[in-house]
Amino acid sequence: MAVTRSQRRSARLARYWGRHAPSYDGAMTRIEGWLFPDGRQWVCGQASGDTLEVAVGTGRNLPHYPDGVRLTGVEFSPPMLELARRRAAELGVEVDLRLGDAHALELPAEAFDTVVCVVSLCAIADDRRALAEMWRVLRPGGRLLLLDHVASDRWWLRLVQAIADLVSVPLHGEHFGRRPSARLPAAGFAIERVERSKLGMMERVMARKPSEPVTAG
Numbered sequence: 701m702a703v704t705r706s707q708r709r710s711a712r713l714a715r716y717w718g719r720h721a722p723s724y725d726g727a728m729t730r731i732e733g734w735l736f737p738d739g740r741q742w743v744c745g746q747a748s749g750d751t752l753e754v755a756v757g758t759g760r761n762l763p764h765y766p767d768g769v770r771l772t773g774v775e776f777s778p779p780m781l782e783l784a785r786r787r788a789a790e791l792g793v794e795v796d797l798r799l800g801d802a803h804a805l806e807l808p809a810e811a812f813d814t815v816v817c818v819v820s821l822c823a824i825a826d827d828r829r830a831l832a833e834m835w836r837v838l839r840p841g842g843r844l845l846l847l848d849h850v851a852s853d854r855w856w857l858r859l860v861q862a863i864a865d866l867v868s869v870p871l872h873g874e875h876f877g878r879r880p881s882a883r884l885p886a887a888g889f890a891i892e893r894v895e896r897s898k899l900g901m902m903e904r905v906m907a908r909k910p911s912e913p914v915t916a917g
Contacts, residue, residue, distance in 0.1 A: 709825050710801060713873045714777045717823075720872075721779035724758055728819075736902050739847045740764050740818060743904065746845055749813030752837060754802050754830065755820030759784030762793045769814075772807070774800040802830040810839045818847045823874045831880070831887040838909040844889055846905040850879045853900035881905045 717724075732739070744764035753761060756773030757780050765771055773795055775781040781799055788795050800806055802817075802824050815834045824830045834844055852858050861876035868874040881894050881903060889907040896903050 709873070710776065710803070713823070713825065716872045717777040718779040721758065721777060721783055724780070725760065725783075728760060735849065735898055736819075736847060736904075739902070739904060743816055743818055743845045743847045746843070746906065747814040747816055748843075750811065751814040751816060752805075752807070752812045752834075753816045753818075754805070754834060755817060755824065756781070756784050756797065757820070759787035759795075759797075761816070761818055762788055762791055762795065765793075771795040772812075773797045774802065774805060774807075776801050802833060805833045805837055807837050809836050810842075812837050812842060813839055814843050814845065816845045819849065821846065821880050822848050822850075822876070822878060823872070825873055827875075827878060827880065828883060828887070831883055831889075835888050835909060840909055841911040842909045844884075844905070844907045844909070846880055846903075846907075848878075848880060848903060849876065849901050850881075850896075850903040851877045851900075853896065857899055857901065879903065881907075 740761050741764050744761050745766060747765055747769050750770045751765070751772070753771065753773045756775045773784060775784060776799065778799060781797060784797055788797065803826055815838055821827045821830065838844065851861060858877065864876045868876065881891060884891055884907050888909065890910050891905065891907045893906040894903065
């Protein structure tokens, strides 16, 4: 079977994040303290029931989930996933950690009450496809919780982000000019809450997969 361009790109990015897995936690600790000091707590604290975390990384969210959450985590970088397994063992957290691709989740449809994605849609090659997969695995009425850096609402900062994309996207697939909340309605989600901070660069979103199909009025 021929390997597609998307598959080659995903494999290259997985190798990149694998090489940087040992230094990831240190770098994120410094960034989080400024950009989103309470972001992980906000997102994970609202998860309930059967919960899927897409792009679980090194497991930095694991300490923040409430008791009673039945957690599954998917990550496409084996070294990152191994660090997440170590963290789960150290914390005594029960979680089903799997190697997988956000573009094609090997999970059944309508299997989860909550889907979480934290600072990861920015680096998933095809964010529309990833959102479609999140929709597929959510049960009707299920909740989507997102936290990410996004295109600012200040024009001069968007210009800086566009310049940064010229380097960051080819190098390691990270996009500074995306805004996930703008894609959610087309993906079928009903947005319930959007909060912006840090000159509009940080965005946290609560959305829901409607229990009934949305029809045009």
